[in-house]
Amino acid sequence: MQDQLKxxxxxxxxxxxxxxxxxxxxxxxxxxxxxxxxxxxAMVALWERDGQTVGGxxxxxxxxxxxxxxxxxxxxxxxxxxxxxxxDDERVVVLRLTDEGKRLKEKAIGIPGCIAxxxxxxxxxLTRLQAEIVALREALNKSVV
Amino acid sequence: MQDQLKxxxxxxxxxxxxxxxxxxxxxxxxxxxxxxxxxxxAMVALWERDGQTVGGxxxxxxxxxxxxxxxxxxxxxxxxxxxxxxxDDERVVVLRLTDEGKRLKEKAIGIPGCIAxxxxxxxxxLTRLQAEIVALREALNKSVV
DNA sequence: AGGATTTATATCGCGCACGATTGTTTATTG
DNA sequence: CAATAAACAATCGTGCGCGATATAAATCCT
Numbered sequence: 001m002q003d004q005l006k007x008x009x010x011x012x013x014x015x016x017x018x019x020x021x022x023x024x025x026x027x028x029x030x031x032x033x034x035x036x037x038x039x040x041x042a043m044v045a046l047w048e049r050d051g052q053t054v055g056g057x058x059x060x061x062x063x064x065x066x067x068x069x070x071x072x073x074x075x076x077x078x079x080x081x082x083x084x085x086x087x088d089d090e091r092v093v094v095l096r097l098t099d100e101g102k103r104l105k106e107k108a109i110g111i112p113g114c115i116a117x118x119x120x121x122x123x124x125x126l127t128r129l130q131a132e133i134v135a136l137r138e139a140l141n142k143s144v145v
Numbered sequence: 146m147q148d149q150l151k152x153x154x155x156x157x158x159x160x161x162x163x164x165x166x167x168x169x170x171x172x173x174x175x176x177x178x179x180x181x182x183x184x185x186x187a188m189v190a191l192w193e194r195d196g197q198t199v200g201g202x203x204x205x206x207x208x209x210x211x212x213x214x215x216x217x218x219x220x221x222x223x224x225x226x227x228x229x230x231x232x233d234d235e236r237v238v239v240l241r242l243t244d245e246g247k248r249l250k251e252k253a254i255g256i257p258g259c260i261a262x263x264x265x266x267x268x269x270x271l272t273r274l275q276a277e278i279v280a281l282r283e284a285l286n287k288s289v290v
Numbered sequence: 291a292g293g294a295t296t297t298a299t300a301t302c303g304c305g306c307a308c309g310a311t312t313g314t315t316t317a318t319t320g
Numbered sequence: 321c322a323a324t325a326a327a328c329a330a331t332c333g334t335g336c337g338c339g340a341t342a343t344a345a346a347t348c349c350t
């Protein structure tokens with residue numbers, strides 16, 4: 001009963017600290033690319049599909065425009081992404097990878113393998129755990145409405 | 146092979162977004178206590194053991210003094226915590242719950258149950274998943290050295 | 291057509307989170 | 321015992337992340 005309020009039994013604390021731990025493992029790898037961790041995720045999403053809008057990217061990454069706009073401006077300054085208002089709908093900003101941004105993908109391709117190695121698990125196990133955490137996220141997102 | 150660089154297959158992205166999702170579920174609950182999520186974790190750690198030092202708390206929460214010092218000052222301003230240099234060792238700052246800080250525990254006791262409910266899982270399943278995520282964190286922390 | 295509503299992005303303020311650095315106190319070592 | 325090193329907390333600069341708000345464009349509605 002009194003275990004209820006012990007930090008080590010909190011799923012939230014586990015996720016919170018695991019997220020920081022992942023960040024620390026990524027940091028030295030991403031430093032070589034000149035990217036932060038959230039910037040890297042944005043680039044991955046754009047490598048997956050170029051020409052997305054700010055809103056579309058935010059939906060994928062679960063981030064607000066208040067977070068993305070400054071981040072994307074930094075990626076623009078770094079020369080990896082261009083931001084341009086759509087001709088069809090002037091409200092929308094379309095994101096396109098620059099040539100340099102596209103080239104960066106080759107340097108980034110080895111990173112997931114490094115993380116998997118650092119996790120000390122095999123691919124099957126990681127995939128299973130990944131799916132479980134996604135299921136948790138979806139349940140939580142559903143409950144917020 | 147080309148799945149390697151897909152966002153949905155990233156364990157890191159799952160953890161990253163799950164962490165944000167948890168934050169969003171916690172926010173309305175913590176607002177009633179006047180705490181942010183990291184402040185709440187610090188309070189949980191102090192409810193568990195009062196009189197910890199800044200360094201000791203940081204070790205538990207995996208946070209640096211550069212993060213904790215301002216956070217603890219805010220908890221002090223809120224009237225939940227006192228910060229005082231130890232007489233034995235003037236380098237160390239000892240954290241003590243105020244009476245109000247102790248009382249807050251009663252209001253917080255129901256929160257873990259709300260989160261568990263929002264996760265849509267039973268206690269056994271949550272505990273298992275929590276242990277798996279902790280194991281991932283430990284493996285990652287070990288790899289960083 | 292024209293005013294109201296909705297949609298998309300941007301801005302602002304606040305609170306983390308960290309690396310690098312600083313200043314003070316304690317411990318160590320020659 | 322004095323010089324040096326180590327430990328601890330605090331400060332500073334940068335980059336998220338979000339809620340609230342602003343701004344502008346598109347859509348809706350008589």
